Amino acid sequence: MESNMGQNYSTWKVFAMGFIAGILFAVMIFIGLGIYDQQVRWEGQLSPNRKITEIYSMINRHSILPFDKNEMIENMYRGFLAGVGDPYTQYFDLNALAAFHVRTEGTFVGIGVRVVMDPVDHMLTLVNVFRDAPAGQAGLLPGDKIIAVDGIDVIGRSQPEIMGLIAGEEGTPVNIEIFRPYENERFKVDIIRAQVIVPTVFHEMLETEEARIGYVRIEAFERPTEAQFTAAIEELLAKGMERLIIDVRNNPGGLLDVVVDITNRLVPQGIITYLERACGSRDNHYSNDTYLGIPMVVLINERSASASEVLSGAVQDMGTGLLVGEQTFGKGIVQNLYYLSDGTAIKLTVAKYFTPNGSSIHGIGLAPDFNVEMEEALSRLIGELPLEEDVQLQVAIRVVLAQ
Secondary structure, three states, rough: HHHHHHHHHHHHHHHHHHHHHHHHHHHHHHHHHHHHHHEEEEEOEEEHHHHHHHHHHHHHHOOOOOOOHHHHHHHHHHHHHOOOOOOOEEOHHHHHHHHHHHHOOOEEEHHHEEEEEOOOOOOOOEEEEOOHHHHHHHHOOOOEEEEEOOOOEEEOHHHHHHHHHOOOOOEEEEEEEEEEEEHEEEEEEEEOOOEEEEEEEEOOOOOOOOEEEEEEEEOEOOOOOOHHHHHHHHHHOOOOOOEEEEOOOOOOOOOOHHHHHHOOOOOOOEEEEEEEEEEOOOEEEEEHHHHHHHOEEEEEEEOOHHHHHHHHHHHHHHHEEEEEEOOOOOOOOOEEEEOOOOOOEEEEEEEEEOOOOOOOOOOOOOOOOOOOOOOOOOOOOOOOOOOHHHHHHHHHHHHHOOO
16 A cells, blocks of 8 residues: 555646646746736836837838937927926926026026016016126017027927027027017027026115115025025115015016025014925925014016015015005916936926915916006016106005005
8 A cells, every 4th residue: 555655646746746837837927928918008008118119110110300319218208297288397308407507596608588488378488688698688578489599499398498408608609589479570689698697686775755765676586586685675774774665577486495585574473375285285484583574565567476476475465565566477386306317307396385364376366456557568678667667666656655
């Protein structure tokens, strides 16, 4: 029995091992097919990696046109983010990212403009033109729209990509094609790039019989702006300022921490603004105890956006000043920059911001306490207009004196 039992056991052992091997082989085939299927299928469709490979193969085999593979890939990244449907969600290649950082630091080589992407026509629009910079000397004006750079059509391209094309070495030329909508005119202009030191704050004392009014115009909220603003306020206070007009007309916004630091001087202790993120978390931004406590007016218009609306909304909600001018732009969302492992980056819309009273102004804007319209051609020249032509500033003076 022992012999027969051993033979039967050996036969069964061989069978069992074969059976198990068959099962393992089948599992491996199944897993392999699954992995392959995952490579080929993605959410029920052909996977992006497989589809891109197929497209590139067809272009490489059949297209008679020359093409740059790297440029195709970069455009693919831009197009992928464009699918979000948000003009503020953008891809930054290395050149565009460098240009972005330089601009926010307040000194750069370029033509000397501030821009915003128009969410209606998706065209890059000038909101500020520095008077003594190359663009100002070339005759460009706020409201002009950039449609081509060095012969490259840029309509539909992202803001950082366009500004990356405009950026370059000091002393080199760039050809820019402009559309001026209020004159329905298209023209090209050659501009020589230069070192641009960005002035963001301008101030003066307006002398009246009733009071000494400090006037401070903020053109953007960039890294140097808070120091420039503080210096302007201290100088005006030393000269006996009794009332204050803050002008954020044509100001497209900028850095959140900078506008919070500036608004500290314009409101008492409390919430300046708060952010609500996709996960439901809330970030509060508070003012400190540096409030000036003098009568104030804030000048606004339809090109006052983002950080300008944070400042204006806080002043209005906390009752420390009145808004004069026209309805603001209505950008009540916040973007963060996220770096990729190759040094490029993407900018994503990550939160909505709210005024102290809990109002979301995105797509709506802030309504002025005193609505004062200005001719379009004149509103684009704010900062250069004499007082007798600036009807909004004239009203602001009367309003602040009445407080």
